[in-house]
Every structure is written in C-alpha cells, then in structure tokens.
Amino acid sequence: MLRFVFAVNVLLFRFTSCLLFDEHPLNSTVQAEGAVSLTCIVEYKTNDEIQYDMKWKKDEEYIATNGNIVDNLKDSSHFIVTIRRSSTRIKFDLVFVSVWNTDRGFYQCDVFKTENIVLASTKAFLDVIQIPGDKYPLCTASKDVYTEGDDVMLFCVSEYTEPAVTLRWNDGATHVVEIVHGETARLQKRLIANPDLNGYKAVCSMTNEHIPDLNRTCITQPLTIYYKPRVCIPQTGLISAGKQAFFICDTTANPAVTRYTWLTLPPLDKTEYNIDNTGHILMLSNPTMKQDGTVITCTAENRIGTSSKNVTLTIQSDTVTSAQDTVIINYNGNNKSRGNNTVNKETSTGLSTDVIVIIIVACVVLLVIIVMIPVYYYCLCSRNITTNQTTTIVHQPEVYFEPRDRMTLPLPRTRDATIWRRSFAAQAPDDKEVDAMYLEIQSNHYIYAATSRSNTMR
Template structure:
C-alpha cells in the first residue's frame, strides 16, 4: 500500500513539474563571470510548495535564496529565485569565479524535504590562475656550511591546467604535486664559497594563459667556509733588504686568528708581526736565511687553512754590477731592481747588438742620402739645358707693371722775351689696367730751365 502511494505521488509530480531549462557545461577563465540557470514549469492549478537547491560535487551550497553560511561572500557568488504562477527560475551567479569553483553542479527541487525533480549535471571547467602571491621562492636553510646540500624551492598553487615552473638556468626539473594543492619545483646544489651571495630566479607560465608570466627570486645564499689563504709576495729577496709578507685571506665568517711559523725557526729579533697579525716583516735577511719556509695559517669558526713561501736570498755581489769606461773613467752601478745609481743611468741588460729602432733610422738616413746624391746631377742637367735653350732664342725682357718715360721739349718764347726760352722736362707714367688712375700719362712742370742766348750762365728754377 505504501509503495503504491509513493508511485502515485511520483507520477503525479512528474506529470505536473518539469524542467524547462537546465544548467549546461561551461568553461570559464578564473576571475571571470558566469551564470548557471534552472527553470522548472508546473501546472497553473498546482498549489504545492517547492524548495529548490543548488548542489556542487554532491554537497548542497544554497537553498532557495540562502547560501550556506560558510560560503557567504557576495563578491564570490549569489543565488536568485523568481516564481510565477507556472514556473520557478533559479540562478547561480558567479561574480568572480575562483579556482575552487571547478566541479559538477546540479539543481534539485524538493517538496516536504523530498526530492521530486533533479536537473542534469553540468561541469564548470575553470581555467585556473594561481593566486597573486605565487610563485614563492624559498631555501631549505638560512645559513649553509661548506659541503652542505642546498635545496631551493619554487612553489605555486596547483591549478588546472597545471602551470610550468622553470629556473633561469633553463635546465629541466621535475615539478612535484604536494598534497594535491601546490606544485613545487626544487633545485639541489652543494654549498661552496663561490655560492656565497648566489640568487636564482624561478619563472611561472601557462600555455593556455598567454598573459601569465610571473617570477620570483631566492634570497642570497649565506655560505660559511673556512679561510682561503695566499701570500702574494715571492720568496726571492735581496740580502740586507727588508721584506714584507702579507697573509691574504677570504673567509666567511671573518678570520679570528693568524699564525706565522718559520722553519727553521727564526729569532724573534729577526722579524716582526703587525697588530692585525696578517703582515710579517723580515728585518735583515742574510744568506743563512736562504731556504727558510714561512707559513701563514688563518682560522675562523669553520676551520683553518695554511699557505707557505720559501725564501731565496740574493747576495749583493749577485745584485750589483759595475761598468767602467776606459776612456772617461765613468762608473755606472746597477742595483737589484735593474736601475742605475749616480748621475748616469743605463740598463744592466746590455744589448748584444743594435736595437730595431736604431736600424730603422740608419736605413731611412741612407735612403734620404741616396736620393739627394741622385737628384743633384739631375738638377744641374736641367739647369744647363734651360740656359742653352734661352741663348738660342730671342731674349725676352719682361716689362714692369709701372715704368717711367722721360721727354724733353722747348717752349717758344713770348713776344716780349725772345731773348729767353723755357725748356721743360716731363715724363709719363704708364699704370696697369687694374690700377684706378684718371690719366695714363702725367706731366710735371715744377722745374723750368731758362735759356738765354746772351747769358753766360743759364739757371734752373
């Protein structure tokens, strides 16, 4: 009897309530907007009360217009319900799609807390984008000691489709999924002094999201290592000359102590160590110090390292050279640095022959002298040929640009002075065409010569 009643109820419900519109599969990019809709129709004379619920992955998230308390966020999604005399419209509106919204959605209609109608299942596929805080670059430790394993991590939120993580060296690394929620890329190094301060960059991309390109940078690595020690000075020194030896180190943390050791041991009066401890001064090395080994040891909290130098002593007779000139009795002395002492300077490395510069100068001088010797006969030959040619032709006298031509004339006497005549001397001056003069000929009469036939002396005035 009970079974019959249930069947009758379901048949009555199915005949009076149907879905006019059901949710469909949709693909949306994260942070986008999308809406899922259910529309149910029933007979106009149906007076029953229906409740409608949205379900995601088999869990109900909203009933009628109310969202589950733990999911209430109006910036995320809202639900709306509208009823008429013959239908119910139920909307699930995502204001901003989250990565976690990916799943299967369905709307169910209840009557008296019993499901009377179920919609089809719609899959909401979200192209997920990692949160803005990703990727994150981390290190396994804050401080490493030389020889430790250094682990670098690049972490991102796990998304569908998955992101691609890559270190800047371009090498292929395996991305592992941690707890199904995060993707992690790791890189393993061995701590050494060269890695102190090292940083690496991790990039995050996604082939389906072209504008997704982010990166992060690891913190500079702090590597502790024992000192690296060297003595840059050579062990070759001159007898009687003070010598300095510097213990040069690089270390992290800093060197805490320097120790000097000589073998065979030197007397304390023969050397001195400065206040810092990394400089040793040898006062007066002699031939007995030849072959002495000087060792510097530097120590910090990680360990210690040493380096040594062996002394080679040069005597004064090996270092000094005296050159005497039999002509001038000039003495030139050379010290161990190959520099001359006194007023005259020269190099103690005497060249066995002429230098290249001197040879080049001699060759150039010879060529110039040869050219002069050849040109002299040629010059005289050309000069003689010109004289012979000139003598065989008419001599050409060049007229100067300006010249003077004197001219004499006699002025007839006046009727009353027939016993005297005026003699004038004038000259003409010819100017070239480019001279700006008004006349080509000029006449000057400043001096007159008076001639009288009856006078014994003629005068000029």
C-alpha cells in the same frame, strides 16, 4: 520483482509527466575573478498545486536552496542565488560576482518535492582558469645558515591551479614541479654549500600559457655560507739579500678570521723578523744568505676551521756581470744541510739590454741611409734635367767696368766753365781684397759757356 519496478516507474511518470526542464545549466569557462551565471528553468502544468523546492549542487554537495545559501557558505559572498516563480515555471539562477579558484567543478540543478528529489538537470562544468593568489610565488630556503659542504635546498612555491602554472629557475636549470597535498605546487633546487655561494640569490618565475598577463617572480634571501679561511700569500719567495721583504697573509672567510699564526722552518730568530699588530703581515728586516731555503707558513683560523699557505725563500746575492757572460751564484739548501750549501755557477749566454738597443739603433740608421741614397740621387738628377731644359746659364766675368759720366756745375761768381768728371765701378771677385768698389778719376776736360750763366750743359 518486475511488477515492483513497473509500479515505481508508473508512479514516477505520474509525478514527473507534468514537470520538465525547459533549460539546463550550460558548461562555462571563465578566468578567476571574472563573472558568470548558471541557469536552469523548470516548467509544470497550471493546475499543478504542488510546491517545488530548487537546489544547486556542486560536486555532489548542495550549496544553495531556493534563495538561500548553505549556512557554512554564508561568508562566500562572491556568488548569489535567485529564484523566480510563475504559475507555470520556475527560473533558478546561480550568479558568480567574482569567481574563485575553488569554484571550478560540476554543477547541477535539482527539483525537490517534500524533501524528495523528483527531477535533476544535466551536469554543467564550470572551468575556471585559476590564478594563484597575490602572495605567490614564494621563494624559501631550507635553512637560514649553511656550513661548507651542507646540502642547500631552495624552494619556489605557488598555489596549485588548473591549468597548472609553470615554475622555472632563471638560471636555466630544469627541475620537476612537486604537487604538495593537492594545494600547492613546489619547485625545488639542490646545491652544495661552498664559499662561492655566500650571498647567492636564486630567482624563480611563474607563468601560465592561458593567462598572458601572468608573469611574477620571487627571489630567495641571500645565502649565508660559513666556511673556513681561504689563504693566499701573493708575494714570491725570491728576494734580495740585505733588502727588506714583506709577506702578507691574504684571507677570505665567513665568519671573520680570529687568529693568524706565522711559522718558519728552520726556525728564524725573533730578531730577524717582525709581525704587525693585525697579525697578517710578516717583515724580514735584513734577509741574509743563511735564510735561503727557509719555508714561511701562514695559518688563518676561524670557528669553522683553519687553512695554511707557505712560501719558500730564495735569497739573491749581488750579480757579477762581464761583457761575455754573467755568473750568478745561487745558494740552494733543498738537498743538503744549511752548513753544506753548494755553489752553482750559471753562465748567461744572452745579450744584455744595452747591446740589444745599440744593435736596433744601428739597424734603423743603416736602413735610413739605404733609403735616402736613391732618393737623393733622384732629386739631384731631376734638378739638372729641369735646369738644362728651362734656363740658360750666363757666366759673368770675374771683373767688369761700368763707366759713369757726370758734370759739376760751376759755383756762382766763377768763370763760365763746367768741370766734366768721369768715374767707373769695378766688381772684383770675393777672394780679392779691394778697398773701394767705385774709383773716381777727374779729367782735365772743361766745357765753357761764354754767353750763358744758367749753368746748363750744352
């Protein structure tokens, strides 16, 4: 056995002693859609007339030989192979024009002689930072239509890549990514169908820490949730006797409500109420005290189910008020039959609105008076002090006289004499009645001008 092993080693040495790799393929890292090349160089002796064949192998499967690509990879034009021969060496290249995600793996260059491998290079790992296809991520739902109470399954799907992408629902919830058959990565989200989810859209984002520019999102189609009607009667049952009252059956439903039904307990006569054409409005035309305590129920129906809402009537009569108390007569038939209603009197101890307003106004007036009194005295004292310091008051007499003299010139062709007149003015108090303020008294004094006719006074 040892002899056999030794003989094989000798033969291999004879064949390979003159054949060796000058360059082995090297490990490389490239982003998808980028370019990269792997090269191996073989050297041999000049006198070696043996014809060698070169082949590239990926993950234990040959993909190219010499200058040809394996037949089943002819459509893979994203890479080419070239071979250059000389008398002492062979250069064999594997060139990727555009790297695919599937190109990630181990590559090896092998040398063949007459279909037998005689030399193999070391393995080189081509690490591809894979990018999911343009159609990813995909947001889908498990069904098109859900009924209230169903499980809702939402999926965010991406192509499986290395390094793996990160899928995340934008509502902040944390979920586990599931790898499906080693080809796709799927992120799921589970919800319980309810009316609030009708029209809901979920957003999923896809990122990769090794590819900063990669940030894509997808949105699910709006959810369609079928649910039975939600019923609400916004009006209260407190109404006044003799006044019209309306009750509206307000609903939300999917699909739409197909029928409304109104019931009264105890039953009312059909002449006592009306229902509009749509069926969701009931009107009491003339409420009476005998209708107090009646329960009115609205029922809405669609093909998913029915829902109801009721309101109890409380009929108010006219209120009797006085200055001291207010007596309200309530008819309550909850505990006894309608024929034996009891009358309860409630005395109101609260003040009326008018009394409260009057009290408030009085308080405001009193407050203003209290504030104005010190202000008034302050201003009055200030005036007195200022007047005494800066002015002197001189009191005038009640009556005073102001004499005034004048002279009346003589008329032409009269004697040379001038009449001298004296007048005075008298000021009288306002409370005395005086016909004239000025009194003129003619005196008997004359001034003569014998030698002159110029009518001037000397």
